Amino acid sequence: MLQIGSHVNYGSREGLTGCVRDTILNGGNAFMFYTGAPQNTKRSPIDTKSLQEAKQQMEESHIPSSNVIVHAPYIINLANRLDEEKWYFAIHFLEEEIKRVHQFGFSYLVLHPGSHVKQGVDVGIQNIIDALNIVLKDTKDYPVMILLETMAGKGTEIGKTMEELKGIYERIDEKERIGICLDTCHLHDAGYDLTDFDAFLDLFTSFLPLSLIHCIHINDSKNERGSHKDRHENFGFGKIGFDTLLKIVFHEKLKDVPKILETPYINHLYAPYQKEIEMIKSKTFNAHLFDEEKKTL
Numbered sequence: 038m039l040q041i042g043s044h045v046n047y048g049s050r051e052g053l054t055g056c057v058r059d060t061i062l063n064g065g066n067a068f069m070f071y072t073g074a075p076q077n078t079k080r081s082p083i084d085t086k087s088l089q090e091a092k093q094q095m096e097e098s099h100i101p102s103s104n105v106i107v108h109a110p111y112i113i114n115l116a117n118r119l120d121e122e123k124w125y126f127a128i129h130f131l132e133e134e135i136k137r138v139h140q141f142g143f144s145y146l147v148l149h150p151g152s153h154v155k156q157g158v159d160v161g162i163q164n165i166i167d168a169l170n171i172v173l174k175d176t177k178d179y180p181v182m183i184l185l186e187t188m189a190g191k192g193t194e195i196g197k198t199m200e201e202l203k204g205i206y207e208r209i210d211e212k213e214r215i216g217i218c219l220d221t222c223h224l225h226d227a228g229y230d231l232t233d234f235d236a237f238l239d240l241f242t243s244f245l246p247l248s249l250i251h252c253i254h255i256n257d258s259k260n261e262r263g264s265h266k267d268r269h270e271n272f273g274f275g276k277i278g279f280d281t282l283l284k285i286v287f288h289e290k291l292k293d294v295p296k297i298l299e300t301p302y303i304n305h306l307y308a309p310y311q312k313e314i315e316m317i318k319s320k321t322f323n324a325h326l327f328d329e330e331k332k333t334l
């Protein structure tokens with residue numbers, strides 16, 4: 038069965054129940070959320086009543102816990118140790134986030150590996166490894182897996198190549214708690230050709246085992262391959278294209294891996310996910326999918 042969903046908003050009032058409701062409305066059986074604003078580290082305590090309600094709804098709607106992904110805020114930068122205090126703040130925040138994911142009863146936390154801010158890739162990678170080894174040791178009792186996301190290589194981002202991700206993975210003490218989140222837009226922007234996805238998977242497995250992949254961000258890209266821009270486009274409307282993305286969504290080897298849409302809102306107003314999921318299920322591209330929403334500028 039297709040495992041698909043989108044990024045949904047975790048509201049401070051509704052908590053997780055809003056995420057589940059939106060996922061059901063979108064026709065999905067998977068979702069991803071930030072436990073607070075993605076650009077900051079302010080987090081409020083989990084409302085256990087809303088959590089219980091959400092869990093019940095998930096069960097009734099056949100959304101397995103393994104299809105729920107938490108995304109760490111993108112300001113967390115483990116690669117930058119120029120300011121020791123900030124580096125430790127990021128470590129401690131990540132530890133708290135892992136505990137939160139565990140409290141929710143979920144298993145996966147997606148993390149951008151970090152940006153080396155001109156210290157060089159090797160220094161950046163070493164900082165990430167040191168930070169992750171501290172985090173994993175400190176959170177032994179919270180068996181959450183950190184999924185390192187493949188990055189577009191914007192600015193000084195680390196994780197834009199399989200070599201870099203392997204370089205991190207190899208030197209992690211507790212490897213069983215590290216996985217990978219593929220992002221199709223990022224891979225394309227980083228320069229990887231996804232048109233022959235089997236060839237890409239062969240390349241991937243020459244660096245890392247396929248079993249490490251526990252989430253796929255399924256986004257089209259506004260830019261040409263290798264642009265290092267990281268600008269997401271709606272499914273089938275970008276430079277990767279419908280056919281290639283569809284092949285990835287339905288790929289036999291990754292059929293149990295949740296696919297998460299992080300595609301842009303139409304006119305910054307309309308969430309595209311319901312229509313995109315419907316189109317994906319129909320396996321037929323509709324160039325006019327958002328004509329109505331686009332008219333209402």
Ligand SMILES: [Zn+2]
Nearest residue numbers: 108147149186
């Ligand atoms: Zn991400």
